[in-house]
Amino acid sequence: MAAFSSACFIYPDDGEGSRFDRMFPPLGLELVAASVRDVIPQRSLIDMRFDRAWEAQLAPDTDIVALSFLWDMPLPKVFAMVRAIKRRCQGITVVAGGRFAEANRKALVTAAGDERIELVFSGPDDGRFRTFVETGSAERVAGVSFVKDGAYHATPMPPYGPIPDYPLPDRSLRRARYGAIRRDGFFLGIYTDAIQSSRGCPFHCAFCTFNKDSEGRQIAYTARSAESVADELEQIDAPFVTFVDDLAFHRPDRMEELCDALLERGIKKTYAIETRINMGMRPEVVEKMARAGFRYVTFGIESMHDHVLEFLNKALTRRTIEKAFAKIRHVPMFFVSNFIIGSVGETREQMLQIPDFARAIGLDSIMIHPLRCRGPEPLTAKVLATPGYHIDPESKRVYSDALSAAEIQGIARQIKREFWTPQQTLKSAIKFHRLIKPNLVTLASNWAAWKLRGQPRPWEVQQAPGASARQAREPAGLAA
Ligand code: SF4
Structure with a gap:
C-alpha cells in the first residue's frame, strides 16, 4: 500500500516565461502523475498559468503535492506558495523537482516548517517519485535532498539514464487547453x-x-x-x-x-x-x-x-x-x-x-x-x-x-x-x-477581442480577480 492517497501536481507561474510559454503543457508533471496512476487513487493537476484561483482547486484532503520548478522564481514567492498549500492541507508533504528546485535544494528543504519543501528531486524523475510514494522513505530514493533529525541530507545522484519509452504523460488531468497565446493575451x-x-x-x-x-x-x-x-x-x-x-x-x-x-x-x-x-x-x-x-x-x-x-x-x-x-x-x-x-x-x-x-x-x-x-x-x-x-x-x-x-x-x-x-x-x-495553417477565423475574432479589450499588460488577463471557472479552463484569448 502506498504512503499517500491523494496527490496534487502543481505547475507554478514564474511570470517571466517566453513570449509564447502557454504553448507548453507541464509534461514533466504529467509524466510523474502517470507513474503513480495505479498507486494513488486521487490525483489532480493545477497549472497556475491558467488556474488563478488555484487554492480552491486544491482538495483539503490532499496528502502530497509535487511542484515543478523549471524556471527561476524569487524564493519568497516559493515560500509563500508552500505556506498557502500547508495552510489548506494540514499535515501535507510537499516535494519539488526541476532545474530551479535543484539549484536551490538546500534553501528549500531547510526553510522554516510552514514553508519547507520536504524533499527535492534532482534530475529527471524516471520512477523515483513512485519509489518515494510507495515507501514513504526519502533515504531509499537516489538524488534527493531532505532534512532528517535537524540535519541536511542529500542522497547521491546517479548520471541520467536512458529516457524511458513508457509511461506516457497523463494528459487526462489537464484543465487548460494549451495554445499559441502571446503574453499580452x-x-x-x-x-x-x-x-x-x-x-x-x-x-x-x-x-x-x-x-x-x-x-x-x-x-x-x-x-x-x-x-x-x-x-x-x-x-x-x-x-x-x-x-x-x-x-x-x-x-x-x-x-x-x-x-x-x-x-x-x-x-x-x-x-x-x-x-x-x-x-x-x-x-x-x-x-x-x-x-x-x-x-x-x-x-x-x-x-x-x-x-x-x-x-x-x-x-x-x-x-x-x-x-x-x-x-x-x-x-x-x-x-x-x-x-x-x-x-x-x-x-x-x-x-x-x-x-x-x-x-x-x-x-x-x-x-x-x-x-x-x-x-x-x-x-x-x-x-x-x-x-x-x-x-x-x-x-x-x-x-x-x-x-x-x-x-x-x-x-x-x-x-x-x-x-x-x-x-x-x-x-x-x-x-x-x-x-x-492557423485558423484565420479564430485568429481574426481573437485579434478583434484583444483589440477591443485594449492592450493588456503581460498577464493582466490571467491575473484579473474573480476569474470564472470557464476562464480557468480556457486560454485567456478565448475567455475575453
Ligand atoms: S550543446 Fe547541444 S543542446 Fe547545447 S546548444 Fe550545443 S547542440 Fe544545442
Whole structure:
C-alpha cells in the first residue's frame, strides 16, 4: 500500500516565461502523475498559468503535492506558495523537482516548517517519485535532498539514464487547453501540445547550460523508440506539437523510422523541432519529414563567422552551414535560426552581416541574442580571460571596451529591422500560413477581442480577480 492517497501536481507561474510559454503543457508533471496512476487513487493537476484561483482547486484532503520548478522564481514567492498549500492541507508533504528546485535544494528543504519543501528531486524523475510514494522513505530514493533529525541530507545522484519509452504523460488531468497565446493575451488560433522524444546532447557548445546535469556531468544523448513516440502522438488531440528535445534530429535513421510510423498509422499533425544544421546532410530524410508533418524547424546556427563559431565551440563552419541549407531550402518547412552576437572578437560590421546571410541561405525568421554567460558554462572563464571583455553581473550579458551592452542591444534591434523588410515579412507570412495553417477565423475574432479589450499588460488577463471557472479552463484569448 502506498504512503499517500491523494496527490496534487502543481505547475507554478514564474511570470517571466517566453513570449509564447502557454504553448507548453507541464509534461514533466504529467509524466510523474502517470507513474503513480495505479498507486494513488486521487490525483489532480493545477497549472497556475491558467488556474488563478488555484487554492480552491486544491482538495483539503490532499496528502502530497509535487511542484515543478523549471524556471527561476524569487524564493519568497516559493515560500509563500508552500505556506498557502500547508495552510489548506494540514499535515501535507510537499516535494519539488526541476532545474530551479535543484539549484536551490538546500534553501528549500531547510526553510522554516510552514514553508519547507520536504524533499527535492534532482534530475529527471524516471520512477523515483513512485519509489518515494510507495515507501514513504526519502533515504531509499537516489538524488534527493531532505532534512532528517535537524540535519541536511542529500542522497547521491546517479548520471541520467536512458529516457524511458513508457509511461506516457497523463494528459487526462489537464484543465487548460494549451495554445499559441502571446503574453499580452493575443491567441494565434493554433492549439498546441508538446512531446519529449529524446534527451541529452553529445555536443559541447561553450555557452550551453542544457547539456549538463547539476553535478556538471554531460547528459548522454538517448532517444525513445519510434514506436513509443508514435503511440504518444496518436493520443494527442492538438494539431500542432512541439518536440521539446534539445536535438530532435541527432539520429537520422531513427527520425526516418518515426516518419515511417507516422505515415503508416496516418497520424496527421504539424510538428516543430529544434536541431542542428547537420539535418541538411540527409535531405532524403528531411523530405520524408516534411511529408510526415514536420514543418517548423529551429536551428542554432549562432554565427556565420568561423572565428565566432570556433569561439562558441559549435563544431560547425560557415561552409558546412551553406552546404547544408543548399540541400534543404526547397523543402516545405519554415526555417528559423538563433544567432548570438557580441562574442569575443566579433565586430559591429560582422554582426550586421546577419540579415544578408540569413536571407541568402534561406531562413524564414531569425532570433538574435546578445551573448550571455550564466555560468558555470566554460564560456564564462574564456570571456573573463580576454582583456577588454566583461560580464554584466545582473544581466550576465557580455560587453567590451569597444561595444557596451546597450550598443550590442541596439545592434540586435538593427539586425532585426534590416532582416524584416516588407518583402521578407510578406514572404515569411505567406509561407507560415501555407505550412502551419492557423485558423484565420479564430485568429481574426481573437485579434478583434484583444483589440477591443485594449492592450493588456503581460498577464493582466490571467491575473484579473474573480476569474470564472470557464476562464480557468480556457486560454485567456478565448475567455475575453
Ligand atoms: S547542440 Fe544545442 S543542446 Fe547541444 S550543446 Fe550545443 S546548444 Fe547545447
